[in-house]
Each structure stands twice: as structure tokens, then as C-alpha cells.
Amino acid sequence: MRIHILNGPNLNLLGTREVAIYGKQTLGDIDARLAEVAEELGVEVDSYQSNHEGALIDAIHRQRGRADGLIINPGAFTHTSVALRDAIDAVQIPTVEVHLSNIHARETFRHHSFLAPVCLGQIAGFGPASYELALRALVEALRDRGEPS
Numbered sequence: 001m002r003i004h005i006l007n008g009p010n011l012n013l014l015g016t017r018e019v020a021i022y023g024k025q026t027l028g029d030i031d032a033r034l035a036e037v038a039e040e041l042g043v044e045v046d047s048y049q050s051n052h053e054g055a056l057i058d059a060i061h062r063q064r065g066r067a068d069g070l071i072i073n074p075g076a077f078t079h080t081s082v083a084l085r086d087a088i089d090a091v092q093i094p095t096v097e098v099h100l101s102n103i104h105a106r107e108t109f110r111h112h113s114f115l116a117p118v119c120l121g122q123i124a125g126f127g128p129a130s131y132e133l134a135l136r137a138l139v140e141a142l143r144d145r146g147e148p149s
């Protein structure tokens with residue numbers, strides 16, 4: 001089973017960006033932890049980050065026929081991008097939306113997600129653990145659906 005992890009704008013700055021909200025771990029730290037969890041679960045993971053909406057859409061399209069599941073932290077595109085939502089809907093790959101912060105407890109413009117309705121679920125507010133929880137939940141959901149392990 002292959003899981004692809006996508007990270008949107010400004011997440012390359014994790015570790016130095018708004019540390020009080022997003023914490024001190026870098027995206028590299030998060031990827032390293034996900035690699036450990038993937039090994040424990042017996043699945044393959046790889047990841048991609050871009051600050052550009054079109055590049056993220058292209059990356060989602062590239063996963064057709066490759067990834068069994070997607071995990072995406074769309075960053076600010078969560079709250080703006082119909083195009084990213086349509087890309088996820090179009091490829092029909094089961095997807096989990098993740099956020100480090102609890103977007104529902106922040107500014108009102110962060111409360112709405114264009115992507116959530118086309119995702120299996122959303123995990124928000126647990127810092128870097130949001131990604132680990134998403135990976136565990138997605139693998140379990142795919143195995144329940146009978147995806148080859």
C-alpha cells in the first residue's frame with residue numbers, strides 16, 4: 001500500500017514559522033516520523049511540498065494509478081481553493097485532510113475548508129501528531145475497504 005503526503009504553502013517554513021502555533025518541528029522531522037510509522041504499519045510513504053496551487057494539483061493528478069491514499073495539509077489553500085478540492089474529487093483517491101493547528105478554534109476565515117467534503121475525514125489540532133493520526137486512520141480505512149496491504 002502506497003500513501004502520498006502533500007503539503008501546501010509555507011509548510012516548508014515549519015520550525016521557524018509562527019512557532020507558538022505550529023511548533024518547532026520541521027517538515028523534515030514530520031516526514032522522518034511518518035517514515036517510522038509507515039515502516040511499523042508496513043506501508044510505503046512519500047511526500048511532496050509546494051507553495052504553488054497548480055503544482056499541488058499536478059502532484060495530485062500524478063498519483064492516479066500510483067497512490068492508494070493521500071494525506072494533505074493544504075495550508076491556506078484549505079480556505080480558498082475550489083481547484084484543489086476538484087482535483088481530489090477528480091482522482092477519486094481516498095484522502096485525509098490534516099492541520100497542525102485546530103483551524104476551528106482560530107480566525108473565522110480558517111473555519112471553512114473547501115476540501116473537507118471530498119475527504120474521508122479531517123484531523124486538526126494535534127500538531128505534528130495530526131499527520132501520524134491521519135496515516136494510521138487512512139491505512140486502517142483502506143484495509144477495511146479491502147485494499148491490498
Ligand code: DQA
Nearest residue numbers: 073074075076099100101110
Ligand atoms: C494549517 C492551517 C491553515 O489555516 C494555515 O493557513 C496553514 C497551516 C495548519 O496546519 O494548521 O498554513 O494548514
